[in-house]
Amino acid sequence: xxxxxxxxxxxLLLGFVYGLSAMGxxxxxxxxxxxxxxxxxxxxxxxxxxxxxxxxxxxxxxPYVALVLVALLGLVFGFIVYFVAVHRVLDAPHLSSLxxxxxxxxxxxxxxxxxxxxxxxxxDFSMGSIQLGSITLLGTRLIAAVIAILVxxxxxxxxxxxxxxxxxxxxxxxxxAAELMGIPSTQTLALSFGIGTMLAAxxxxxxxxxxxxxxxxxxxxxxxxxxxxxxxxxxNPTGALIGGLxxxxxxxxxxxxxxxxxxxxxxxxxxxxxxLVRPTGLMGGR
Amino acid sequence: xxxxxYPAFWLTVVVVIVGGAVPYVTGSNTWRENMFLxxxxxxxxxxxxxxxxxxxxxxxxxxxxxxxxxYVGFYLIxxxxxxxxxxxxxGGVAAGILALLLGxxxxxLRGAYFALATIGVxxxxxxxxxxxxxxxxxxxxxxxxxxxxxxGGPATMQWITYSTVFALTLLVVIVSYGIxxxxxxxxxxAIREDxxxxxxxxxxxxxxxxxxxxxxxxxxxxxGVIFFFRNSSVEPHEAFRLHRxxxxxxxxxxxxxxxxxxxxxGAATYEALRGYLLTSxxxxxxxxxxxxxxxxLIILFVPSGVIGWLRGxxxxxxRVLE
Numbered sequence: 014x015x016x017x018x019x020x021x022x023x024x025l026l027l028g029f030v031y032g033l034s035a036m037g038x039x040x041x042x043x044x045x046x047x048x049x050x051x052x053x054x055x056x057x058x059x060x061x062x063x064x065x066x067x068x069x070x071x072x073x074x075x076p077y078v079a080l081v082l083v084a085l086l087g088l089v090f091g092f093i094v095y096f097v098a099v100h101r102v103l104d105a106p107h108l109s110s111l112x113x114x115x116x117x118x119x120x121x122x123x124x125x126x127x128x129x130x131x132x133x134x135x136x137d138f139s140m141g142s143i144q145l146g147s148i149t150l151l152g153t154r155l156i157a158a159v160i161a162i163l164v165x166x167x168x169x170x171x172x173x174x175x176x177x178x179x180x181x182x183x184x185x186x187x188x189x190a191a192e193l194m195g196i197p198s199t200q201t202l203a204l205s206f207g208i209g210t211m212l213a214a215x216x217x218x219x220x221x222x223x224x225x226x227x228x229x230x231x232x233x234x235x236x237x238x239x240x241x242x243x244x245x246x247x248x249n250p251t252g253a254l255i256g257g258l259x260x261x262x263x264x265x266x267x268x269x270x271x272x273x274x275x276x277x278x279x280x281x282x283x284x285x286x287x288x289l290v291r292p293t294g295l296m297g298g299r
Numbered sequence: 300x301x302x303x304x305y306p307a308f309w310l311t312v313v314v315v316i317v318g319g320a321v322p323y324v325t326g327s328n329t330w331r332e333n334m335f336l337x338x339x340x341x342x343x344x345x346x347x348x349x350x351x352x353x354x355x356x357x358x359x360x361x362x363x364x365x366x367x368x369x370y371v372g373f374y375l376i377x378x379x380x381x382x383x384x385x386x387x388x389x390g391g392v393a394a395g396i397l398a399l400l401l402g403x404x405x406x407x408l409r410g411a412y413f414a415l416a417t418i419g420v421x422x423x424x425x426x427x428x429x430x431x432x433x434x435x436x437x438x439x440x441x442x443x444x445x446x447x448x449x450x451g452g453p454a455t456m457q458w459i460t461y462s463t464v465f466a467l468t469l470l471v472v473i474v475s476y477g478i479x480x481x482x483x484x485x486x487x488x489a490i491r492e493d494x495x496x497x498x499x500x501x502x503x504x505x506x507x508x509x510x511x512x513x514x515x516x517x518x519x520x521x522x523g524v525i526f527f528f529r530n531s532s533v534e535p536h537e538a539f540r541l542h543r544x545x546x547x548x549x550x551x552x553x554x555x556x557x558x559x560x561x562x563x564x565g566a567a568t569y570e571a572l573r574g575y576l577l578t579s580x581x582x583x584x585x586x587x588x589x590x591x592x593x594x595x596l597i598i599l600f601v602p603s604g605v606i607g608w609l610r611g612x613x614x615x616x617x618r619v620l621e
Contacts, residue, residue, distance in 0.1 A: 048411050101599050107410040108357045109598050112552065115545055116595035123588025232541075236422055239415060247411075274430050274437075281423035288416045289404055 019148040020265040026154040028261020029161035030219045032254040034234055035241035036165065037212030043248030044185040044205040045103060050114040051094060053235025054121035055210050058090070059083050059217025060226040061129060064136060076138055077156070080218045087214025091207030099206060100199070125228035135225035157219040164215060165254055168208070172250075181205045185248075240284040246294020256295075307621030308476050311560050315341070315472055318567070319465040328457075333574060335461050340566035342468040342522055344550035345475050345559070349515040351548065352556035353484060354508055355491030356406065357414045360421030361519065361547055366538030367424060368394035368520020369527040370434055376528060377442050383450065387463070387524045394520025395513050402509035409494070418541065425539035439534030460529045464522065471518050475559045478514070479621070487511055488557070542587075549594050555604025560620050564606055569593075 034056060041049045066079035074082075098117050102109040140152030172178040180201045183191040192198050220226070220234065241260050245252025260280065267276050287295070319338060322331035347361050372390030375381040381389070405416040429437050450456040478484040486507045489497035498504050527533040546569070554565025569590075576586040601608050606620050 042411075046411070048415065098595055098599075105602065106355075107414065108351075109602060111357065111359070111411070111414055112545075112548065112594060113598045116591040116598065119542075119545075119591025119594065120588045123585055123591060126587065127584035236418075239418065243415065272430070274426075277426040278423060278430060281419050281426060284419040285405070285416055285423060288408060288412060288419065292408065292412055 015147050017266065017269050020269055021262060022145075022148055022150060022265070023154065024261040024263070024265020025258055026150065026158040026261070027264065028258040029158040029254075030216050030257075031234070031237055031241055031260055032257020033161040033164060033219070034213055034216035035238040035245070035253040035257055036168065036250045037209040037216070038235075038238045039242045039245065039248055039250055039253045040212070041206055041209035042242070043250070044181060045099070045202055046107075047099060047103070047110040047114065047206075048107075049206075049209060050111055050235075051098075051117035051121065052210075052213050052238060053231035053233075054118050054125065054228070055087065055090065055213040055231065056217035056220070056234045057125065057226065057228050057231030058121065059087060059214030060221035060230065061125070061228070062086055062214060063218040063221050064134060064226075067136065067138075076136060076218075076222055077160075080160070080215065083218045084211050084215050087211040088207040090214070091210030092203050094210065095203045095206040100202070103202070122228060129228050131227045131229055133225045133227045133230075136221055138222060151223065153223045157222060160219060161216070164212070165250075168212075168250065177201070177204060181208075237280070240280050243284055243287050243292075244295055247292075249294060252294050259295075305476075305480070305621060306619050307560065310619060311472055311476070311563060311621075312469070314560075314563065315469055319468065322461065331457065331461050333571075335464060336574065337567050337570045338461075338464050338468045339522060339526065340547075340550060340570040341563050342464065342471045343519055343547050344554075344562035344566040345468075345471045346515045346518045347547045348551050348556060348559075348562040349475060349478060349487075350511050351551055352558070352562070353478065353487040353491065354511045356508065356512075357548070358417045358512075358515075358544075359414045359548070360417035360419075360541065360544055361515070362539060362541070362544035363417075363421040363424050364394035364398060364516040364519040365523040365526070365543075366421075366428075366535075367397055367523070368516075369523025369533055369538055370428060370440075371520075372524025373440055373442070373527045373533045374434055376446065376524075377440050383459075383524075383528060386528075387521045390524035391517045391521035394516045394523070398513045398516035399509065402512035403505075406505065406508045406512060421539055421541060421544065425535050428539070429535045435534075437535060439532060439537075442528065442531040444531065457529065460525050463525055467518055467521060467525075472559060472563065474514070476621075478511075479559060483507065483510065491557070546590070549590065549597075552594070552597055552602075552604055555607035555610075558604075558606045558610070558621055561604050561606040565604065 038049060038052050041047055062083040063076055063079045066082055067074050067076040094117055098113045099110060102113045140156055142152055143150045143155060172182055180196045181204065183194065183196055184198050184201045188198055217231065237260060241253055241256035244259055245256030263279065264276055267279060319334065322334050343365065347358065350356050350358055368390035371393040372386040375386040375389055376383060401420060405413060405420070408416050428434050434440060447453045447456045450459055486497065486502040489500065489502050490504055490507060494504060550565040550569045551562045552565065553569055554563065555561030573586060576582040576589060582589060597604065603611060609616055610620055
């Protein structure tokens with residue numbers, strides 16, 4: 014029982030970070046109907062970003078300071094990807110945008126493999142741990158969860174309280190009508206894509222503070238994001254956070270009962286089943 | 300089934316036969332190895348084209364049929380001492396049954412949802428096989444080399460498997476034409492253009508889509524058996540590699556989806572290019588990045604593919620390039 018509580022707590026903390034990454038994916042889908050298949054490699058770039066800005070090289074910034082830079086770089090990278098690969102295929106059939114973002118995926122992984130190889134790395138870094146009764150929580154995970162919650166709150170404030178955020182929601186509702194109201198839709202779309210990739214890079218950076226990683230590890234988290242997004246309903250940020258918690262809890266609880274290698278099987282079967290039974294996600298329709 | 304009336308049909312068949320015959324004529328092992336990979340790519344891409352090009356459904360996880368068929372056949376050969384031919388058929392049947400069951404379920408989804416579901420299916424099967432002890436779990440299965448003695452030793456075995464892939468490629472190309480000019484094929488293309496309208500016009504869409512899905516799965520399943528038999532081992536990461544799946548889409552897109560010559564041209568070009576890049580020291584590591592760049596350029600600038608572009612440009616080629 015104690016073991017169950019402990020791994021559940023661990024899983025839930027991870028769930029916040031998963032939720033953050035899924036929110037990026039779902040935001041992009043909600044606003045422009047594009048499934049960003051370059052999500053995973055961007056998560057991996059976030060990992061490498063924090064690695065090079067804080068640890069490995071001359072900069073030597075504190076990882077959480079480096080995280081701010083990673084977020085900014087993620088935003089800028091998103092703009093670039095948007096204008097290079099996504100903008101021209103927005104109104105084309107789904108296949109085009111899927112393949113266009115996947116081509117970005119291939120380019121990042123190809124160049125990344127050439128530059129960084131695929132051998133795993135890790136940040137040599139610890140924030141101690143906290144003892145709560147019988148359970149021990151790792152400091153890095155706790156902080157990651159807190160940051161994920163703060164970023165989520167920030168995202169909501171941005172989307173609901175600021176003019177660019179409101180523009181994003183308007184464009185997501187009805188692009189043509191938003192354009193008629195004088196909202197610059199191209200900039201708004203680019204901004205939402207940038208925020209999506211920023212969330213991916215951030216979650217990558219946070220994951221790098223407690224797991225080892227390589228340029229290929231983004232794929233694992235991208236697939237997790239898909240599962241979460243489908244759990245929560247495509248295009249629904251709140252759903253993504255809740256989906257993240259569900260997935261985190263699942264990852265915490267399941268290994269207590271059956272071998273850990275079965276966890277992904279359960280996740281993907283769940284993923285396909287939910288797509289079949291309730292494509293709008295567990296939270297209900299949009 | 301009156302595709303033989305079209306010059307395009309003969310052109311394509313002759314191209315495949317001439318290309319496939321080169322290794323026999325030269326007797327060179329290098330040629331055979333290269334052509335093996337190219338024919339394999341052509342057969343995979345053309346199979347996918349039946350679903351992707353004709354019916355317009357994007358299967359991102361099509362490699363699941365190659366992998367699962369390969370696993371089933373390999374298991375029968377390695378553990379149950381079946382001979383290659385029945386095992387190949389069994390691999391095709393297994394892939395077909397999986398497609399039938401899946402098709403009834405996931406083909407109800409459209410657009411992005413279908414694409415996501417196919418990724419999910421591929422990952423679910425991969426992670427399941429990873430845990431499935433009968434198929435060797437994460438380590439996979441290995442073949443005892445002595446098995447090749449039944450096929451006249453490793454050298455003869457390579458020629459036999461080459462011929463099989465050659466025959467299967469020819470089969471896929473002919474079937475592709477057969478479908479294209481049949482009532483069934485027209486129904487699929489109607490679905491691609493507008494599924495609801497097709498339904499109203501009397502196309503039995505669920506039935507037609509499932510048939511297309513099954514047809515596009517059988518040959519990849521058989522190819523999987525031959526590929527892994529030749530490889531003498533099979534493991535989950537190799538069998539269900541998502542990137543391989545998307546390479547199949549790239550090949551179809553490069554040549555032109557919905558045409559028969561397109562996937563053929565796209566697969567041959569892509570595979571030849573890949574072979575060149577992999578062996579050149581300068582581009583070895585960047586091969587994936589260059590493939591990505593190629594894909595992006597096609598999507599942005601020639602979304603109908605090379606053959607599609609030629610057809611649009613030169614109306615006279617319509618009867619020849621199909």
